[in-house]
Amino acid sequence: MRNRGFTLVELAVVLIILSVIGGMFMSSIFTMMDSQRTSTTRAKLVAIDAALVSFVAVNKRLPCPADGRLQSGTETSPCQNQHGVVPWVALGLSAQDIEDGWGNRITYRVDTRLTTANAMDMSACDPAGTGTPAVAPPNATCASSTGTCSAAALGNCVPPQSFLSGKGIQVQNPGGQILMNPAANPATGAAYVLISHGENQGGAYSSSGTLMGPVKAGLGTSETHNSAALSQAFYIDGDQIFADGANRFDDFVVRPSLLAVIQRAHLGPRSH
Numbered sequence: 001m002r003n004r005g006f007t008l009v010e011l012a013v014v015l016i017i018l019s020v021i022g023g024m025f026m027s028s029i030f031t032m033m034d035s036q037r038t039s040t041t042r043a044k045l046v047a048i049d050a051a052l053v054s055f056v057a058v059n060k061r062l063p064c065p066a067d068g069r070l071q072s073g074t075e076t077s078p079c080q081n082q083h084g085v086v087p088w089v090a091l092g093l094s095a096q097d098i099e100d101g102w103g104n105r106i107t108y109r110v111d112t113r114l115t116t117a118n119a120m121d122m123s124a125c126d127p128a129g130t131g132t133p134a135v136a137p138p139n140a141t142c143a144s145s146t147g148t149c150s151a152a153a154l155g156n157c158v159p160p161q162s163f164l165s166g167k168g169i170q171v172q173n174p175g176g177q178i179l180m181n182p183a184a185n186p187a188t189g190a191a192y193v194l195i196s197h198g199e200n201q202g203g204a205y206s207s208s209g210t211l212m213g214p215v216k217a218g219l220g221t222s223e224t225h226n227s228a229a230l231s232q233a234f235y236i237d238g239d240q241i242f243a244d245g246a247n248r249f250d251d252f253v254v255r256p257s258l259l260a261v262i263q264r265a266h267l268g269p270r271s272h
Contacts, residue, residue, distance in 0.1 A: 034199065037101030038252075041196045044100055045254045048194060051091040057265040060121040062114045062192060063090040068105050068205030068228050071095070079112045082231040085205055086194070095207065100196035100252070104204035104212060107195040107228040109235060111168050111182075113139065114191065114258070122163055122262050124149060125269035129157025138166025138182070142269075151272050160259070160269045161186050168258040169193055170234035174222040174249055179237060180257065191261040193235045195226050198250035199242070203227030220248035 055063055064075035065084025073089040085105040086098040098106050114120055124142035126149055133140035142149075142158045149157035168189015171180040182189030197204035200220075201212045205228050222236045237253035262268050 037199070040101035041198075041252050044097065044106065045194055045196065045252060048086055048091070048093070048098060048106060049254055049256065051093060052192065053261055053264045055091055056120045056261060056267065060118045060267060061116060062110050062120060062261075063087045064112065064115045065108045065110065066090075068107070069209045069211075071209060073098075075115075079115050080231065081109050081112070083205070083229055084108050084110075084231075085228060099207055100198075100204075102196075102199065102201050102204075104197060104201055104206050105228070107193075107197070107204065107226070109169060109193040109195070109231075110191070111189065111258075113167065120191075120262055120265065121267045122160060122259075122269045123267055124158070125160050125163050126154065126157035126272045127160060127269050128154050128271065129159040130154055131156045131158050133158045133162050137162060140165065149272050154272075157272060163269075164189070164258060169255070171237050171253075171255050172234055173238040174220075174236055174247070175238075178234075180255060187258075189258050190255040191258040192256070193237075194254040195228070195235070196252040197223065197226070197228070198240075198252060200248065200250050203229070205229075221246050222249045223251060226251055226253075 064079035065081055066073050066087035067076055068083045068085035073087060073095060075087045075090050086108045088095055088098045100106055122142055131144040131146055134143045134145040135141055140163050142163055144156045144158055147156040164187040166182050168182040168191060170182060171190050172178045180188050180190045202223055203226060204212045206212055211229050225236050237255055238249055241247050241249045
């Protein structure tokens with residue numbers, strides 16, 4: 001009795017089944033990789049945020065960005081946001097520590113006035129104060145125009161909102177709604193903005209200092225706005241949209257308020 005071999009139809013069916021199984025397996029692998037990259041990115045952002053607060057606690061100011069095109073990792077001088085990434089040397093981090101899950105440098109934006117000496121120190125301000133700052137907002141310090149702050153002379157004490165007024169970075173969503181506003185009363189500006197440019201990678205500086213273009217069709221206009229190569233009057237945060245097109249937005253954004261960072265650094269206003 002002769003052994004019966006596979007027919008072409010049977011072989012075709014087997015190949016189709018193997019192809020489907022292989023596709024499902026590869027899809028699962030890619031999903032796991034994306035999940036790992038997302039987790040890595042979120043963990044890096046949390047660590048960088050903590051390092052920035054520690055820097056403020058020691059230096060009473062925020063660091064300037066590093067130039068994402070260079071390998072130095074040091075603060076720019078003069079301080080500037082264009083091309084700015086997290087200054088890993090100033091924060092005591094490695095170059096790899098400030099790379100997201102896709103291997104790109106995390107963008108860093110700061111109100112450059114907050115990088116000057118003692119610019120993040122509110123310890124001389126008093127929540128019960130009613131005094132006028134010696135320097136008008138938005139460059140106000142906690143120094144009063146009328147005298148030394150004390151419990152007996154709260155009229156000489158600068159209230160927190162006079163110090164905060166006009167400071168920080170404006171953040172809005174892709175639809176134009178303002179989420180954080182230095183010009184509001186009370187002021188709600190962000191101390192800094194950290195941006196991972198996500199799976200699309202468009203607008204990020206790579207580990208070699210190369211500006212990444214869109215790797216998928218239809219780089220979103222909001223992602224273009226957040227490009228590491230640009231310095232903007234405001235930055236964008238919103239729900240992530242992964243469908244290609246003008247509305248695509250897969251950036252990861254951290255934007256703590258100015259007062260929150262100051263308080264975490266134990267430099268907040270206090271009662272006199």
